[in-house]
Amino acid sequence: MPFLSHGPHRFRYEIEGAANAPVYVLVNGLTQYAELWAAYREALVARQFRVATFDLLGQGASDKPRLFITQDDQVAALRLLIDELGDAPVFLSGISFGGLIALRYAILHGDRLAGLVPMSCFAELSPQLLLLGNALRTGLILGGTGYLQDILLPMNLSNQWLEPLLDKLDSVKRQGWLVNDVYALQNLMESFLDFEPLTPQLASIGVPTMILNGEFDFLTPRALHETLRVHIPDSSLVIIPRGYHAFTLEKPALTADLLARFAEDVLAGRWQGNKAVWIAPEEAGGALTPFPAGYDHLRAIPTQGATA
Amino acid sequence: MNEFFGPLDSKGRVPPHQQTRVAAFLISAHGALARQFAFTLPLQLESAWQTELNAQLYRESETVSLLMRATSWVPDLALGFLAASWERTWLPSAVEGIADRPMASAAGLAALAHAVHAGIRPAALLPVEIDAYDPFAMALRRIEFESGRLLQAQIILLKSPNLLPFRDAVSAALERRHVEVRKLWAEALQGVGIVSRRSES
Numbered sequence: 001m002p003f004l005s006h007g008p009h010r011f012r013y014e015i016e017g018a019a020n021a022p023v024y025v026l027v028n029g030l031t032q033y034a035e036l037w038a039a040y041r042e043a044l045v046a047r048q049f050r051v052a053t054f055d056l057l058g059q060g061a062s063d064k065p066r067l068f069i070t071q072d073d074q075v076a077a078l079r080l081l082i083d084e085l086g087d088a089p090v091f092l093s094g095i096s097f098g099g100l101i102a103l104r105y106a107i108l109h110g111d112r113l114a115g116l117v118p119m120s121c122f123a124e125l126s127p128q129l130l131l132l133g134n135a136l137r138t139g140l141i142l143g144g145t146g147y148l149q150d151i152l153l154p155m156n157l158s159n160q161w162l163e164p165l166l167d168k169l170d171s172v173k174r175q176g177w178l179v180n181d182v183y184a185l186q187n188l189m190e191s192f193l194d195f196e197p198l199t200p201q202l203a204s205i206g207v208p209t210m211i212l213n214g215e216f217d218f219l220t221p222r223a224l225h226e227t228l229r230v231h232i233p234d235s236s237l238v239i240i241p242r243g244y245h246a247f248t249l250e251k252p253a254l255t256a257d258l259l260a261r262f263a264e265d266v267l268a269g270r271w272q273g274n275k276a277v278w279i280a281p282e283e284a285g286g287a288l289t290p291f292p293a294g295y296d297h298l299r300a301i302p303t304q305g306a307t308a
Numbered sequence: 309m310n311e312f313f314g315p316l317d318s319k320g321r322v323p324p325h326q327q328t329r330v331a332a333f334l335i336s337a338h339g340a341l342a343r344q345f346a347f348t349l350p351l352q353l354e355s356a357w358q359t360e361l362n363a364q365l366y367r368e369s370e371t372v373s374l375l376m377r378a379t380s381w382v383p384d385l386a387l388g389f390l391a392a393s394w395e396r397t398w399l400p401s402a403v404e405g406i407a408d409r410p411m412a413s414a415a416g417l418a419a420l421a422h423a424v425h426a427g428i429r430p431a432a433l434l435p436v437e438i439d440a441y442d443p444f445a446m447a448l449r450r451i452e453f454e455s456g457r458l459l460q461a462q463i464i465l466l467k468s469p470n471l472l473p474f475r476d477a478v479s480a481a482l483e484r485r486h487v488e489v490r491k492l493w494a495e496a497l498q499g500v501g502i503v504s505r506r507s508e509s
Contacts, residue, residue, distance in 0.1 A: 066482045182456040183426040
């Protein structure tokens with residue numbers, strides 16, 4: 001298990017695939033760990049990509065700083081990992097908290113990237129997200145990691161995914177509970193206490209950017225992704241049908257296919273962001289369709305209206 | 309060597325020699341914290357934050373009481389030597405570099421308590437096959453759960469504005485305590501066939 005060091009802290013990473021191939025770097029969400037990208041590693045390596053995954057500081061097998069950990073530390077660790085990858089084109093993707101770290105990296109070191117894919121992501125804390133974050137933190141403090149998982153599972157995953165697992169949820173939660181410590185998760189959450197919106201800096205992201213948002217994402221709904229679409233110049237927004245916040249867990253084949261197609265389009269010079277809004281196919285390999293013209297993609301009912 | 313307790317007996321219970329070793333370690337650590345909180349707690353509370361000292365004292369005492377009653381004890385010849393080493397490690401140690409001695413002592417106690425509450429996760433040693441209604445297993449779950457809540461007082465103190473000017477000294481003391489506590493915990497477990505999944509780098 002290889003490690004890199006950021007200051008006194010070590011973080012665990014894995015790289016798989018041919019040495020000179022274009023690379024996908026995948027950044028975990030808050031309660032995740034690198035093994036959860038296994039299906040992506042397999043699918044993307046089969047599509048001739050190299051894949052780098054890692055545990056953020058405070059997660060999984062990486063060191064867990066005792067009291068203080070900033071998002072700048074996470075970006076610095078990510079930079080160390082990307083520096084390990086040589087000169088091949090780098091596509092950076094992250095989900096939720098990991099998407100935010102990816103955004104921060106792209107703002108600071110965008111020249112090192114060939115493409116960016118923020119998923120279930122946000123650049124600012126809306127009142128709802130701020131209050132939900134506070135409630136999740138209180139839930140962690142009062143009820144432990146298991147209680148946090150109990151809240152996140154129904155919030156972030158569909159009935160279709162949950163139903164067959166209802167009588168074995170403890171085993172679903174167990175690995176996440178084992179590898180995550182209350183204090184370390186709390187430190188990650190408290191890295192938002194001095195959070196400043198990234199929105200004013202989004203325009204500096206010059207790389208092709210595909211924003212992925214689940215159709216039914218409750219935690220980070222469409223409006224938060226819209227901020228990214230409107231401000232990142234070469235971006236487009238792709239809505240994942242029937243997807244919730246954790247659609248990367250539910251729909252790995254579809255999501256990995258979208259990642260691969262995006263990178264292939266960028267490398268072939270076919271990518272055009274145009275701040276367009278698309279609907280992803282239901283299954284991997286299907287065609288993306290433009291969001292119907294004249295309708296407001298920020299609404300859940302078909303309402304006519306024009307948005308920027 | 310395994311990451312979890314075992315092999316379990318036919319009723320899904322933790323072997324008594326593992327129960328004894330783990331309970332002895334936890335009683336030593338939480339008992340030391342209880343004693344130190346008891347010495348710090350004034351007879352008459354003068355500040356609101358001192359109510360937390362009272363809570364910490366009684367939660368730690370509860371942990372000790374619970375383990376004494378929930379554990380299937382057997383003789384453990386290594387305990388005399390180990391306990392002496394543990395008790396030496398728990399001795400109070402003020403954070404160096406803080407001129408205000410009461411504050412330095414409080415920060416030192418908080419660093420030790422943080423290391424015990426955050427770094428020791430006894431319930432994570434329970435395998436999935438454990439009898440969920442076994443009192444020892446239930447006790448470990450309760451101790452880990454309560455530790456997560458007790459930890460909040462240490463986090464609040466160690467991150468408090470009063471200690472921010474001494475952030476480096478506090479971080480160093482906290483790091484030292486974590487390394488000490490986890491090393492002892494790993495050694496205690498190793499002696500009964502369990503490898504700690506979170507040994508220090």
